[in-house]
Amino acid sequence: MKILSFENLLDGVFIERRNRFxxxxxxxxxxxxxxxxxSGRLEELLFKGNKVKIIPSKxxxxxxxxDLLSAYSDAGFVLVNSSLHRDxxxxxxxxxxxxxxxxxxxxPEVKVRGSRLDFFVEVGDRKIWIETKGCTLARNRIALFPDAPTLRGKRHVEELIELKREGYESMIVFLVFRSDAEVFLPNFETDPEFSHAFISAIKEGIKVFCPVFGFKGDSLYYLRNIPMVRI
Structure with missing residues (x-):
């Protein structure tokens, strides 16, 4: 299923990352x-000489x-633009x-406890808090998040746990941009604090959804959902 199409895509070669932005x-x-x-490290994607695609700023x-849109991997181009996650x-x-x-x-972007969660969704009588995270890293067909320590991500998970305890439904959605990924796993090696908080959230009954996306030409497509590795 086609999700987004892009006009005026330009090919380039990545040279260096001067700073985070x-x-x-x-x-x-x-x-x-x-x-x-x-804001991820993206070390497997943003290295000197790698092929990238950029788009003119609006x-x-x-x-x-x-704007940098995508970078090449052995699984094809990978979206590296988190400003598109909401869309x-x-x-x-x-x-x-x-x-x-x-x-x-x-x-979208609803305030709760002094911060913001990505979405508050109502489906009939159900009230659901949802946080989305973009996943650009995969090894051996395992999608991994995060690729850099994320205190903000850990805080969001803890907020979802508290909301679940108050009676709301809570969900974490990992938007997986590696088309070769077959399963998802929190990245304990890179960020054990986030990963342990995430496992606690699973035990509290917070749901996880991992849709996979890939590029075909100038468009981004939804491909399938993948499960989480049993831990």
């Missing part, structure tokens, strides 16, 4: 600055003219891939 890409004889809209007056998840809801039957009402 800025990269340098070579386009022919030009070197351009690109906005990196993903905002005028910005320092960078382009991708909304498409999942709109297409009935997560909930079916009753009308789905979604509210």
């Amino acid at each position: 800025l990269g340098i890409v070579q386009m022919g004889n030009r070197y351009v600055e690109v906005a990196v809209r993903d 905002k005028s007056g910005r320092k960078t003219e382009y 991708i998840f909304q498409r999942i809801l709109d297409e009935g891939l997560l909930f079916s039957g009753d009308k789905v009402i979604s509210k």
Whole structure:
């Protein structure tokens, strides 16, 4: 199922990541600055000489003219732009891939306990808090999250646990952008604190949904859902 299509995609070669938000890409004889809209390390994707795709920014007056969209892996191009996660998840809801039957009402970026969770969703009488995370790392066909320590991610998981204890449904959705992934596993090696909090959330009854996406030409497609490894 097609999720998003992109116009004016440009091919480039990644040169370096100057900082968390800025990269340098070579386009022919030009070197351009690109906005990196993903806070992960992305070391397996953003290395010198790797193929990338960039898109012109839709905002005028910005320092960078382009956004980094995807980077090449042995499984094809991988989305590395977290600003698109909300639109991708909304498409999942709109297409009935997560909930079916009753009308789905979604509210993005809802404040709770001084922070924000990605979605509050109502499906009939059900009230569900949902946090989405983008997964760009896979090893041996195992999707892994996170690829860098994330205190913010751990806090979100703990907030979902508290909301579940208050009687709400809670869910974590890992948007997996590695098309070769067959199962999901929290990345204990990189972030044991997040991983243990995540396992605690599972024991509390928080649900997990792991849809996989991949590029075909200039479009991003939903491919399938994958299970979590039993721990």
